[in-house]
Amino acid sequence: MQFIQGIRYALKNTLTLQHLDILIDVVELGTFSAAAEKARLSQPAVSQQIQQLERYFGARLVERCGRKVQPTDVGRLVLQSAHRIHDELETVQDAVQPFRAGSAGRVRIGTGATACIYLLPPILGDLSRRIPGLECVVRTGNSPDIQRLLEENALDLALVTLPAAGRSLETTPLFTEDLMAIFPAGETPDGPVTAKTLAARPLVLYEDAGHTRLLIDRWFQDSGVTAKPVMELGSVEAIKEMVAAGLGWSVLPASSVAKEQGGGLGAVPLVPRLTRSLGLMVRRDKRLTAGLRQVIGALEKGLRG
CATH class of the missing domain: 1.10.10.10 (Winged helix-like DNA-binding domain superfamily/Winged helix DNA-binding domain)
Known part of the structure; x- marks a missing residue:
């Protein structure tokens, strides 16, 4: 009472x-x-x-x-x-009105270094010109680390190498590209580049903490070959410099070498073909603000073409 x-x-x-x-x-x-x-x-x-x-x-x-x-x-x-x-x-x-309209706000994006360097700049640049009040903050790391930050709500969305899963996360595949054999410009292979072809060369590969390295290792294993790199680096640019200097061959995403072919590096597809897919991840319970929707729309348009 x-x-x-x-x-x-x-x-x-x-x-x-x-x-x-x-x-x-x-x-x-x-x-x-x-x-x-x-x-x-x-x-x-x-x-x-x-x-x-x-x-x-x-x-x-x-x-x-x-x-x-x-x-x-x-x-x-x-x-x-x-x-x-x-x-x-x-x-x-x-x-508040600009935030409601999606013309202002702050969106935290997590992704790998390769996507950050070669895929995001034109997309985020165009978005910034269209919506200058919308701030995009990008954090790079390996897919497992980025996924953990997303689950902790330290990021609003993530662009990660698939497969990736989490009970609290929703994944939308966006982009698929070839992984290419990368070699010094003066060492063009005579025939198809197979796992055995690469295994006979000094290899400069990604560090083994990320999903892309797992895809590469499985590709070698499926051919009955074990990759034994002489160098394992976390930077795509560092790998490219090592290869251009004649210190080995590598396997890198096509987007990371598109501009270098014909210069100090050469690139050809692998046999059998190896691809990687990138997916957009958000928390299932994430409230999608207008600004976040703008970023998601820009990524979907830019990566799906």
Whole structure:
């Protein structure tokens, strides 16, 4: 019983924006009936709201002067504050509107170094020109690390090498590319580059912590060959420099060497063909803001073509 009475007391002593709106309308329109008509309420309901407001402040806020309702001294003070509150809310609404429209905000993206260097720049550059108020923050790492950060909500979305799965995550495949045999420009192979062809060369491969390296190792294993790299590096650019210097061959995504072919590096498809797929991952319970939807749309358009 005391609990119910406590709720009733709290409800009677709660100040809402509607209370302030009713007070403004009663004073500006001069009658309870006119305020009730504007608010589409009954006149008793308007009277009750004014009474609740007076109980909240502990003072009379309005009084009748003939047929008109006018504010008391306390009522004028409350009205001044009510107008300031409305002005502040309008300012906040104006500030929030770009975020609601997706033209402002901050989106945290996680991905691997290769995608960050070779795939994201034109997509995010175009997005930045179209929506300059939308900030995209990119964090790089191996797919398992990026996935963990996504699960912890330290990232808003991730672009990772597939397969990748998590109970709390939803994955959408976006992009597939060939993994290519990379070699110094002066060492063009005479025939198809197979696992045995590569195994006979010094190999400069990715570090073994990422999904792409797992795909490469499985490709060798499926051919009955074990890859024994002489170098394992975490940077695609470092791998390319080592290969261009004649220190070995490598296997890299086609996107990472598209501009280098014909220079210090050569690239040909592997036999049998080896590909990797990238997928977009978000938490299943993630609330997609307008800004986040803009980024997802840009990635889908840019990577799916």
